[in-house]
Amino acid sequence: MQENYVINVENSINSGQVFLWKKNGVFWYGVNGQDVLRIDKNGIIKSYQNLKTDFFRKNDDIDIIIKSISRDKIVRNAVKKYHGLRILKQEPFQCLISFIVSSNSNIQKIKTSLENISRKFGTKIEFENQKFFLFPKSEKLAKVSINEIRKCGVGYRAEFIKEAANIIFSKEVDFESLKKSNYFEVKKNMCSIPGVGNKVADCIMLFSLNKLEAFPLDRWMIRILEKYYFNEFHLETKTITEKQYNILHEKIVNHFGPYAGYAQQFLFKMERENYQKKWL
């Protein structure tokens, strides 16, 4: 019973959700918006800003969630093997920029780009005798030139980043109100931001806006579905159009239930580890 409340910090951080994290001794340190978190092996958090943050979503009833998503053998095995893997609750703006940067890229490069962005535009702080750069505020990224952003190695995504920052700073899209909105409403808003399509939107919604039915469908997840769920969701086409993405998402929620996003995280972790993909 109590077993389920264990958090596997290592697995949770190394599952493609966050990028600005590094391990130093027994602690993990990571930038989360205007805050830096220090985490021990039990998931106990110390915050630079002294903020209380439910980074590991301890408020979710993980017992119920695990039961809910365990609808087939594949998920049950992944849940067992990666016991303690959690969805992380990130600061939304950093999450947004992170996943705009992630598109058509890979973890190593995403990490480098985001580090560059933080170093160049973020505030330098010291926490436990270590130096960190906070993630820049939307206001800052909205004001700097596209060329300066481009120098961080983000390529054509530079203009998306600036425009996205603008939209957030102006509150044309407002994260706080979106946290209360339903999946489809949030999806519509997120996809209105340049550089944000269905997949990126689902990442932001799952990892920072509490939309646990969001199920990001990237190349890996498509492969996973083709490999293990051929009968449940037969995928015919190579390219996933908007319409097909939505149809597939509906089938997915029918199969995995309202916490489908958790199932996605376990499946993703499982398959990436099988292929020995590197994380942070």
Added chain:
DNA sequence: CCAAGGCCTGAATG
């Protein structure tokens, strides 16, 4: 509505 092609960049592949 769908399919195809282009796009920054750097690590991996040939």
Added chain:
DNA sequence: ACATTCAGGCCTT
């Protein structure tokens, strides 16, 4: 060495 391909998509045509 050097050229191509490919990588956790999105946007335009």
